[in-house]
Amino acid sequence: NSEVKQMEKKQAKRRIVLVPVTLQGHLTPFMQLGKALSLKGFSITVAQGQFNRVSPSQDFPGFQFVTIPESLPESELKRLGSVEFTIKRNKINEASFKDCIAQLLMQHGNDIACIIYDEFMYSCEAAAREFKIPCVIFTTTSATSYVSRCVLNKLNAEKFFSDIEDSEVQEKVVENLYPLRYKHLLPSGLGPLEPLLELRREVVNKRTASAIIVNTSSCLENSSLSWMQQELKIPVHPLGPLHITASASSSLLKQDMSCIEWLNKQKPRSVIYISMGSLARMETKEALEMAWGLSNSNQPFLWVIRSGSIVESFPDELSKMVSKRGYIVKWAPQIEVLAHPAVGGFWSHCGWNSTLESIAEGVPMICRPFHGEQKVNAMYIESVWSVGIQLEGEVERGQVERAVKRLIVDEEGACMRERALVLKEKVKASVRAGGSSYNALDELIKYLKTD
Ligand code: UDX
Numbered sequence: 001n002s003e004v005k006q007m008e009k010k011q012a013k014r015r016i017v018l019v020p021v022t023l024q025g026h027l028t029p030f031m032q033l034g035k036a037l038s039l040k041g042f043s044i045t046v047a048q049g050q051f052n053r054v055s056p057s058q059d060f061p062g063f064q065f066v067t068i069p070e071s072l073p074e075s076e077l078k079r080l081g082s083v084e085f086t087i088k089r090n091k092i093n094e095a096s097f098k099d100c101i102a103q104l105l106m107q108h109g110n111d112i113a114c115i116i117y118d119e120f121m122y123s124c125e126a127a128a129r130e131f132k133i134p135c136v137i138f139t140t141t142s143a144t145s146y147v148s149r150c151v152l153n154k155l156n157a158e159k160f161f162s163d164i165e166d167s168e169v170q171e172k173v174v175e176n177l178y179p180l181r182y183k184h185l186l187p188s189g190l191g192p193l194e195p196l197l198e199l200r201r202e203v204v205n206k207r208t209a210s211a212i213i214v215n216t217s218s219c220l221e222n223s224s225l226s227w228m229q230q231e232l233k234i235p236v237h238p239l240g241p242l243h244i245t246a247s248a249s250s251s252l253l254k255q256d257m258s259c260i261e262w263l264n265k266q267k268p269r270s271v272i273y274i275s276m277g278s279l280a281r282m283e284t285k286e287a288l289e290m291a292w293g294l295s296n297s298n299q300p301f302l303w304v305i306r307s308g309s310i311v312e313s314f315p316d317e318l319s320k321m322v323s324k325r326g327y328i329v330k331w332a333p334q335i336e337v338l339a340h341p342a343v344g345g346f347w348s349h350c351g352w353n354s355t356l357e358s359i360a361e362g363v364p365m366i367c368r369p370f371h372g373e374q375k376v377n378a379m380y381i382e383s384v385w386s387v388g389i390q391l392e393g394e395v396e397r398g399q400v401e402r403a404v405k406r407l408i409v410d411e412e413g414a415c416m417r418e419r420a421l422v423l424k425e426k427v428k429a430s431v432r433a434g435g436s437s438y439n440a441l442d443e444l445i446k447y448l449k450t451d
Contacts, residue, residue, distance in 0.1 A: 015043045015108055016448065017133075019068075019117035019124050021086075021140075021221050022052040024252050024278035025351050026118055029140045029215045029227050031250040032242035033116070034063065036379040039246060039444050042113070049093070050074075052252055059248045066104065069096045081191040083199050090123035090202065101127040108427070110179055116213065119146075120199075125208050136444075138213040141352050143224040143238065144180060144380060146214065147375035150231065152179070152185045153200040158408070160185075161193065177227060179383055180376070189371030211447060215240035215356070217430040219423075220385070226338045236449065239440040241356040243335060244431050252278070256329040259302055260336060266300050269344035269417075273337050275304040277351040280370040284312040286395045291322050293400020297392055299344075300325040302337065338363050344417075345407040350377040362424035364388055364416035366403050368395070 025095035034044045045064040051074040077085045115135040117124040128135035139146045162171045170183035216238050228236045287310045294301050338361040346358045347366040355377045365388035367378035381388040407413040430437040
């Protein structure tokens with residue numbers, strides 16, 4: 001009898017606290033994970049910072065939303081850059097996060113099974129240790145990007161950054177991680193080196209989490225996942241793409257649905273959809289070359305020009321020229337757009353969510369990575385899965401026109417689409433009952449249910 005009571009006591013621990021980074025590309029998969037876990041019977045608390053918060057909605061029934069008080073203003077993000085901001089935010093927030101967990105423990109009477117935190121919210125681990133709550137990392141980037149961060153952290157940084165000047169070193173394959181090359185480990189567009197290395201040390205070295213969740217499927221990144229399993233010595237759960245398992249809308253910007261009506265009027269597979277995600281900013285010169293190239297390609301296009309995504313504003317006469325063949329919105333319902341039969345290709349900055357969403361709809365891509373790990377994603381799209389082409393160097397209208405034609409009109413694009421469709425089927429099979437991602441989610445749930 002007492003055993004049964006103890007079991008019941010154990011089973012009662014069903015609350016999961018999620019701690020996302022409150023940026024669109026991180027919030028989206030976190031909320032999907034929350035939904036997937038809530039469908040399996042867990043209660044969910046989302047502990048968010050003060051900026052860009054997701055609000056309660058019908059997509060998240062029963063979710064509790066709490067705010068972690070922050071004393072670092074959001075304006076500091078612009079001044080410090082994302083890397084230094086993250087380091088400072090973690091230092092400053094450690095205490096307020098502990099207070100937040102203490103309050104939750106009082107409220108829920110110790111009923112917290114686990115804290116699942118974004119790898120860049122690592123200061124949560126201190127609270128988890130203090131209150132003896134298990135914690136699990138959720139990396140919202142690809143497995144390969146996670147691995148490249150670990151590898152860079154293991155290298156002698158100074159030696160690496162002097163050696164990497166040499167083009168032979170740049171092309172060298174990282175041991176056991178073909179086709180990842182040393183040049184792919186080079187951080188791009190993330191500001192000065194020292195803070196970046198400090199962040200890597202914080203994220204990787206201080207890790208005490210007991211498992212790691214990755215929003216990927218083993219059919220996409222088998223070798224990187226094997227590396228993680230061997231090197232990290234904690235369970236790795238590749239349970240993605242989560243947007244298929246638990247679709248949930250957590251868009252911070254209002255999606256303009258009028259583009260679906262516009263797509264309804266276009267021929268099948270004729271449209272190129274263009275979006276650079278929620279953060280990238282492009283030079284006006286590049287936007288103008290894109291606009292000319294797109295117009296000259298004679299293909300219809302749907303272009304997301306998010307407010308602030310072009311350094312200076314888009315000239316009026318260009319908007320008129322573009323509107324002949326194109327349709328511009330400030331923010332689109334991206335998953336619906338990619339699933340639309342009129343869409344033939346996706347010009348993307350290769351954020352990991354966009355990459356997964358495109359693959360899951362079998363849409364081939366033009367890759368124009370901006371910063372962070374997008375370069376690694378682009379390399380996989382072009383060289384590993386062969387479902388896209390990368391635009392390198394300065395963007396020029398002739399090159400844009402050719403890329404669009406290669407993707408939408410030429411035989412080459414048709415072959416890429418075929419491969420993309422094969423990949424789509426594999427990815428979908430992995431989240432169905434018995435598939436690798438389905439099983440990985442099951443394993444995670446078993447783990448969360450045991451103390
Ligand atoms: C960032 C990084 O760039 C990315 O590489 C990292 O993995 C997560 O954080 P972001 O740049 O916003 O994210 O790109 P991405 O990961 O592609 O996420 C963008 C999300 O916004 C996608 O889920 C996409 O569906 C959504 N989106 C984008 C819209 O809903 N509408 C749009 O118009 C554009």
